[in-house]
Amino acid sequence: xxxxxxxxxxxxxxxxxxxxxxxxxxxxxxxxxxxxxxxxxxxxxxxxxxxxxxxxxxxxxxxxxxxxxxxxxxxxxxxxxxxxxxxxxxxxxxxxxxxxxxxxxxxxxxxxxxxxxxxxxxxxxxxxxxxxxxxxxxxxxxxxxxxxxxxxxxxxxxxxxxxxxxxxxxxxxxxxxxxxxxxxxxxxxxxxxxxxxxxxxxxxxxxxxxxxxxxxxxxxxxxxxxxxxxxxxxxxxxxxxxxxxxxxxxxxxxxxxxxxxxxxxxxxxxxxxxxxxxxxxxxxxxxxxxxxxxxxxxxxxxxxxxxxxxxxxxxxxxxxxxxxxxxxxxxxxxxxxxxxxxxxxxxxxxxxxxxxxxxxxxxxxxxxxxxxxxx
Amino acid sequence: xxxxxxxxxxxxxxxxxxxxxxxxxxxxxxxxxxxxxxxxxxxxxxxxxxxxxxxxxxxxxxxxxxxxxxxxxx
Numbered sequence: 159x160x161x162x163x164x165x166x167x168x169x170x171x172x173x174x175x176x177x178x179x180x181x182x183x184x185x186x187x188x189x190x191x192x193x194x195x196x197x198x199x200x201x202x203x204x205x206x207x208x209x210x211x212x213x214x215x216x217x218x219x220x221x222x223x224x225x226x227x228x229x230x231x232x233x234x235x236x237x238x239x240x241x242x243x244x245x246x247x248x249x250x251x252x253x254x255x256x257x258x259x260x261x262x263x264x265x266x267x268x269x270x271x272x273x274x275x276x277x278x279x280x281x282x283x284x285x286x287x288x289x290x291x292x293x294x295x296x297x298x299x300x301x302x303x304x305x306x307x308x309x310x311x312x313x314x315x316x317x318x319x320x321x322x323x324x325x326x327x328x329x330x331x332x333x334x335x336x337x338x339x340x341x342x343x344x345x346x347x348x349x350x351x352x353x354x355x356x357x358x359x360x361x362x363x364x365x366x367x368x369x370x371x372x373x374x375x376x377x378x379x380x381x382x383x384x385x386x387x388x389x390x391x392x393x394x395x396x397x398x399x400x401x402x403x404x405x406x407x408x409x410x411x412x413x414x415x416x417x418x419x420x421x422x423x424x425x426x427x428x429x430x431x432x433x434x435x436x437x438x439x440x441x442x443x444x445x446x447x448x449x450x451x452x453x454x455x456x457x458x459x460x461x462x463x464x465x466x467x468x469x470x471x472x473x474x475x476x477x478x479x480x481x482x483x484x485x486x487x488x489x490x491x492x493x494x495x496x497x498x499x500x501x502x503x504x505x506x507x508x509x510x511x512x513x514x515x516x517x518x519x520x521x522x523x524x525x526x527x528x529x530x531x532x533x
Numbered sequence: 534x535x536x537x538x539x540x541x542x543x544x545x546x547x548x549x550x551x552x553x554x555x556x557x558x559x560x561x562x563x564x565x566x567x568x569x570x571x572x573x574x575x576x577x578x579x580x581x582x583x584x585x586x587x588x589x590x591x592x593x594x595x596x597x598x599x600x601x602x603x604x605x606x607x
Binding site for chain 1: 555556557558560562563564565566568570571573575576577578579581582583586587589590591592593594595596597598
């Protein structure tokens with residue numbers, strides 16, 4: 159028995175993320191088509207339209223709008239029990255250009271019960287900084303940086319019983335170059351009642367290790383439960399744990415419902431502080447809430463309606479899906495500096511003393527609507 | 534001593550397994566596993582989007598099975 163290529167399908171997604179002053183909307187299109195019996199090609203085009211007045215932006219900049227477009231092309235070649243894949247991803251933003259190539263090989267063995275995959279990814283990124291000159295947004299002519307990212311990935315998936323599958327994955331990522339935001343600031347005490355701000359300074363390398371394990375089990379009736387755990391650690395001192403549980407339940411011959419809950423927690427980076435004791439306190443300074451200590455819960459539901467159209471015999475199956483997720487993030491050491499610094503340069507009526515502001519919380523609504531066609 | 538015993542038993546099981554691994558789930562027994570609801574990523578387009586949402590907001594990255602580029606996080 160030889161390996162199998164992914165099925166032919168086309169998907170069109172519309173998404174909306176709304177939370178913490180940030181709104182991101184956009185479409186994504188994914189088409190996958192086989193060419194003969196041994197080749198499958200996939201193409202994806204994805205647009206993020208971002209309108210941001212996040213808490214970081216509110217305390218140190220002006221609200222902005224931006225657009226990121228991403229295109230990718232990949233090919234899978236099936237040869238006996240091995241599948242060779244190559245691909246290229248191009249992502250363009252006004253201040254960030256990313257080009258990523260990837261290659262992987264996977265092999266089925268032990269009566270096709272086990273699949274082992276190895277992948278490599280290389281990303282070349284260019285970082286710019288937008289400034290306004292005469293009211294027009296342009297790249298700062300004095301700022302252009304680069305970043306290279308490499309990733310090695312090993313995964314094993316295993317059929318355990320006729321109702322259960324498991325998979326494990328390990329990925330090492332190393333980044334080298336400009337890794338901080340060219341916009342964000344850290345804050346520091348000038349005296350116990352006064353604070354100042356200075357630009358973030360990050361190390362120019364970061365290496366991370368992530369290992370994940372997931373399993374899925376077919377229940378005695380037609381439904382499935384799954385679980386995932388991921389452990390993460392990196393050279394910046396961040397340690398993260400991710401856990402996810404899911405339940406898929408078809409209803410009748412047309413509907414599939416899915417419920418999913420995800421928990422995430424992490425410790426802060428070694429050089430992260432909400433407010434530093436003084437200016438230039440250390441070689442590296444960060445106040446990115448992504449590097450703070452926090453935990454997050456995301457829970458969501460998906461409803462899918464599957465159908466066939468007699469007039470289109472070439473369409474094996476069509477599906478309409480709607481997914482809604484609610485995300486809530488509680489920060490342990492990232493304070494809402496709007497209570498002391500104000501918003502977009504306007505001080506609050508009754509500013510709080512620096513370091514005494516309430517801890518920041520983020521709630522977000524994530525909506526997705528997608529149409530899928532299987533050929 | 535107990536650990537050494539466990540290692541020996543594990544090695545014995547593994548070496549026995551290597552000599553002749555018989556697929557214990559036969560191809561005709563995989564009806565449930567082939568059901569689309571058993572796929573880890575039923576909707577790759579949706580999963581890629583969510584992976585990007587999480588990756589650009591969390592310190593952790595990798596080992597999610599996805600692949601992408603760009604930042605979208607400044």
